[in-house]
Amino acid sequence: MSRTVFCKKYQQELEGLDRPPYPGARGKEVFDNVSKKAWQEWLEHQTRLINEKHLNMMDVQSRNYLAEQMDKFFSGEEFDQAEGYVPTSK
Secondary structure, rough: OEEEEEEOOOOEEEEEOOOOOOOOHHHHHHHHOHHHHHHHHEEEEEEHHHHHHHOOOOOHHHHHHHHHHHHHHOOOOOOOOOOOOOOOOO
């Protein structure tokens, strides 16, 4: 049986992650409050941001920027989009 969490992005009970995505407090926060669906959406968006904005993940400022955007993404605040990205129709 999969575990469920009250997802802070979707404001409903959804399937949770199998394990924390990061070590420490931030990983526990995501594990306890973000659904597998929302996490997958974030990973896709994060990849677009890294690619379109040419972020260097060795740079502390780039990592801090992504952490800030992740918090906004899950909290329902307005978050940065990748310029020029056009979503595909499903």
